[in-house]
Amino acid sequence: xxxxxxxxxxxxxxxxxxxxxxxxxxxxxxxxxxxxxxxxxxxxxxxxxxxxxxxxxxxxxxxxxxxxxxxxxxxxxxxxxxxxxxxxxxxxxxxxxxxxxxxxxxxxxxxxxxxxxxxxxxxxxxxxxxxxxxxxxxxxxxxxxxxxxxxxxxxxxxxxxxxxxxxxxxxxxxxxxxxxxxxxxxxxxxxxxxxxxxxxxxxxxxxxxxxxxxxxxxxxxxxxxxxxxxxxxxxxxxxxxxxxxxxxxxxxxxxxxxxxxxxxxxxxxxxxxxxxxxxxxxxxxxxx
Numbered sequence: 001x002x003x004x005x006x007x008x009x010x011x012x013x014x015x016x017x018x019x020x021x022x023x024x025x026x027x028x029x030x031x032x033x034x035x036x037x038x039x040x041x042x043x044x045x046x047x048x049x050x051x052x053x054x055x056x057x058x059x060x061x062x063x064x065x066x067x068x069x070x071x072x073x074x075x076x077x078x079x080x081x082x083x084x085x086x087x088x089x090x091x092x093x094x095x096x097x098x099x100x101x102x103x104x105x106x107x108x109x110x111x112x113x114x115x116x117x118x119x120x121x122x123x124x125x126x127x128x129x130x131x132x133x134x135x136x137x138x139x140x141x142x143x144x145x146x147x148x149x150x151x152x153x154x155x156x157x158x159x160x161x162x163x164x165x166x167x168x169x170x171x172x173x174x175x176x177x178x179x180x181x182x183x184x185x186x187x188x189x190x191x192x193x194x195x196x197x198x199x200x201x202x203x204x205x206x207x208x209x210x211x212x213x214x215x216x217x218x219x220x221x222x223x224x225x226x227x228x229x230x231x232x233x234x235x236x237x238x239x240x241x242x243x244x245x246x247x248x249x250x251x252x253x254x255x256x257x258x259x260x261x262x263x264x265x266x267x268x269x270x271x272x273x274x275x276x277x278x279x280x281x282x283x284x285x286x287x288x
Contacts, residue, residue, distance in 0.1 A: 008032035026090035029113035036086035148189035
């Protein structure tokens, strides 16, 4: 059998304490498998074959009862394969964050998988895990800011012939039934904290354009689409046979619009970070 590392596979030579962090990381991400007794290059680490299997089994069983919280007993299984390699299979947990009991639910005790390695989770990521485990939805929670205005939203409603009233705000989820503005209402308001940073670079990676778009989420989306359209360069050549001008747009307009729209739809607005749209000489990059 050939062993290699990827986002769901980790290789370890020995069953050391670091393996506990790998288990935590898989529990907090998408699950995976840890092979113990294998070198980083995928070859077998022969000294591991002489390890006492009973002691190894006892060690892992002890970990599952004492080292982790919440207890992941039903999510972690292990066995020795035909090459005497220890395979620890970990399923994704439903009660995140899982953490090292001795460290507690803080960055030093909570890990997640990132590509072929693991990293500590930030305080914000840990809080997000807790809320997700309890089915918390940021958009429907009550906004801390209640002194909101909706001038841009009113402009849109006027163009669409919609009457603005409390019923409309509740129906759209901008207010709850008690008349309090939700976080979705905050994002649609003129006081929205949402921001998009747009940049264009030349070949030497110097800024040709650097702009921040802020305001109502509706306004930010519209102005972002307009700015991206302006930056979507068009090249032209003359056909030598027909002498007709043939224009080629850098990115098909619909696909660029769809990618930008997706970045808005799939952003986690609980985490206060900006959407970034960058135009390079040979590519466009959108990060949310």
